[in-house]
Amino acid sequence: MRQQYTSAELIAKLVEMxxxxMEDTRRGEKFEPPxxxxxxxxxxxxxxHGTARSVMGxxxxxxxxxxxxxEVRSKLKPDWIARExxxxxxxxxxxxxxxxxxxxGPGSRGHQLGPEADGALRQ
Incomplete structure (x- = not known):
């Protein structure tokens, strides 16, 4: 069943999102350099990746x-996705x-990067 929102509720949800x-985009600013x-x-x-954060900081x-x-930028080619x-x-x-x-880490997938990194590469 679909939940229907009033205009005020919808605006409040959009403001929350x-x-x-904005908080997510500012996460990088905590590092020096950002x-x-x-x-x-x-x-x-x-x-x-496993215990990397607690072990390495x-x-x-x-x-x-x-x-x-x-490293990726130095090796990236315009048609890199199409060429194996x-x-x-x-x-x-x-x-x-x-x-x-x-x-x-326990249960680690080796050195595979997740979809976040793949998305960054595609941009």
Whole structure:
């Protein structure tokens, strides 16, 4: 059954959603230097990997995210999504950056980045 909202309720929900979006966009500002949205997507992907956040700390993970974005940008080609060799080089570069710095957590998926990072790459 659909729930119907009054105009006032709908506006209140939209204002609440706008506040959540603004808070989310400002999360990168807590780092020095601040993380942009691409770096923040990689940070989220790396920080959610097992025990990485508790073992390494936020600043180290932010540094890894910056390195990942720089590496991806240096290897990115305009048609990278369509070409498997380009995607393979990107995966290889990411794997080279992660192993020495990222601890494996229980039930971890290895060094696979989640949809947040993939979305940052596609932009």
């Amino acid at each position: 706008a506040k959540e979006v 993380l942009d949205w691409r770096e923040l997507a990689f940070y989220d992907a790396v920080a959610d 936020d600043e180290v993970l932010a540094s890894i995210a910056r390195e990942l974005v720089a 060799p380009v995607r393979a080089r990107l995966r290889s570069a990411i794997k080279r950056l992660l192993p020495p710095q990222l601890p494996a």
